[in-house]
Amino acid sequence: MTYSSSKRGWRSDKLSHLGSSIFSEVSEWKAEARRSGIEVIDLGIGSPDQAPALEIRQALSDAVLRENSYSYPASKGSGLFRKQAAAWMKWRFDVEVDDEEELVALMGSQDGLAHLALSICNPGDLAIVPDPGYPIYSGSLAIAGVKAWHVPLLEQNDFLPDLDSIPDEIWQQAVFILLSFPGNPIAVTADLAYMEKLIALAGKWEVLVIHDLAYSEMGFDGYRPLSILQVPGALETAVEFHSFSKSFNMAGCRVGFMTGNRQAVGALRELKSNVDYGVFNPVQEAAAFALELAMAGGDKLEVAPLYEHRRDVFIEALSLEGWSVAKPKATMFVWARLPEAWGTPGEVGRSRRFAQELLLKTGVAVIPGDAFGSQGERFVRIALVEEEKRLLEAARRIGEFLRRNR
Structure with a gap:
């Protein structure tokens, strides 16, 4: 006997509201960038790059x-x-x-x-x-x-x-x-x-x-x-x-x-x-x-000094590349408003388009702000989960991308 899932596809409608689809999309963009021979610097997922003590x-x-x-x-x-x-x-x-x-x-x-x-x-x-x-x-x-x-x-x-x-x-x-x-x-x-x-x-x-x-x-x-x-x-x-x-x-x-x-x-x-x-x-x-x-x-357990230093280095490097971003007072994330020259004010999907083009053209992965709600449309989230030299390289690539897309 053959069974069919045609009634509903054996998939709950609730799954469409879990908010994880953008992370799957970003994974596909990363795979596409790698197939094109681009080295990816992943500043998307907030997974610590350090081991426990x-x-x-x-x-x-x-x-x-x-x-x-x-x-x-x-x-x-x-x-x-x-x-x-x-x-x-x-x-x-x-x-x-x-x-x-x-x-x-x-x-x-x-x-x-x-x-x-x-x-x-x-x-x-x-x-x-x-x-x-x-x-x-x-x-x-x-x-x-x-x-x-x-x-x-x-x-x-x-x-x-x-x-x-x-x-x-x-x-x-x-x-x-x-x-x-x-x-x-x-x-x-x-x-x-x-x-x-x-x-x-x-x-x-x-x-x-x-x-x-x-x-x-x-x-x-x-x-x-x-x-x-x-x-x-x-x-x-x-x-x-x-x-x-x-x-x-x-x-x-x-x-x-x-x-x-x-x-x-x-x-x-x-x-x-x-x-x-x-x-x-x-x-x-x-x-x-x-x-x-x-x-x-145990001072060596403290994680804040590492991320504070990364924050300072990365945001200063971005500023030198022409993108001024506010410094967060905590966490491993930078919440960055899109550069003024990017896109049209009120444009729907602007943050997603920015994140996709940035990744496919430079290999730098960030998460579009609308993944976190409608109020995130004009922003991207950047995770400070790479070593300093990689963050500096990411800032350099972002700067080139912005200059090419003014």
């Missing part, structure tokens, strides 16, 4: 070699990992969380971001998310059947979400608001006063605040990112995601955690106990050891 790798290796490391892990995370994560929250932010009820281990923060809406919302509910924003923010809503209300991140507001612009009826309907300081793709920052206002509004409207703090250890120029849980009373109405991918160069290990409001943590734990069996125990051991090293004052 040797001590962390050794701890992982030792744990992997133990015979008793291969049982199913606890879906909520091992006691060791959760206790170390809670201790680190106290050390880093002076925030006390209950590791038994207010913290859950994750396969990277994206795991939790993808599943949280499923855990705390019903289909048809509404959530507030930023535009531009990391693709899984809106993608997770599509998976859960939740409606998105986008709060724009505008240049005239220094890309800080204008909380007063959110209508009362949206606050009244919303189950949660998801924001990130510093964010991806835009390294927007917020001070404690802003966070206090956010928590006050959320408390007034009974809205859960979700704070994505994946770049907590990537602040520059003396800036150290804040935890939303530093706001008094935030545990009543907020959760926060933390990742080891960028903070400890452990992206491939897939480990992170969510902490905060115990009802939301409990809901995510319950879902994940039915979806997966948690993070491989040796990875949790290595992550717990990384936190221990950080708390012991």
Whole structure:
């Protein structure tokens, strides 16, 4: 018997709303550039080019070699990992969380971001998310059947979400608001006063605040990112995601955690106990050891100085090539407005055309801003994930491209 998928192609319509299609497109552009004999400098995906500290790798290796490391892990995370994560929250932010009820281990923060809406919302509910924003923010809503209300991140507001612009009826309907300081793709920052206002509004409207703090250890120029849980009373109405991918160069290990409001943590734990069996125990051991090293004052674990230096070198080189770009205060990304001479004001698809032509003609891969939302149309995101000499070469190629395409 022959079976046909003609009814719907055996593909959920939700997949079209996950926001990952542009990354597949960029991969195709890279392949096309390589077929043309062009050497690609990939500043697209934000994957760290450094390895974890040797001590962390050794701890992982030792744990992997133990015979008793291969049982199913606890879906909520091992006691060791959760206790170390809670201790680190106290050390880093002076925030006390209950590791038994207010913290859950994750396969990277994206795991939790993808599943949280499923855990705390019903289909048809509404959530507030930023535009531009990391693709899984809106993608997770599509998976859960939740409606998105986008709060724009505008240049005239220094890309800080204008909380007063959110209508009362949206606050009244919303189950949660998801924001990130510093964010991806835009390294927007917020001070404690802003966070206090956010928590006050959320408390007034009974809205859960979700704070994505994946770049907590990537602040520059003396800036150290804040935890939303530093706001008094935030545990009543907020959760926060933390990742080891960028903070400890452990992206491939897939480990992170969510902490905060115990009802939301409990809901995510319950879902994940039915979806997966948690993070491989040796990875949790290595992550717990990384936190221990950080708390012991391990300066060599600090990732911020490397990316701050790369930021300075690259942006100065771009400026010398005629492209003036604002310096981010955090993260591994540069959010660059397209040069004034590029394209027609109001042109749809301008950032995508810029990224495609830049890659096919020079081999420099960047991500068009519209991949992160409609407000990103006039921008591209550039990841500082190459060594200094490669960043300088990328700037040189970009300069030649701009001069040829004025």
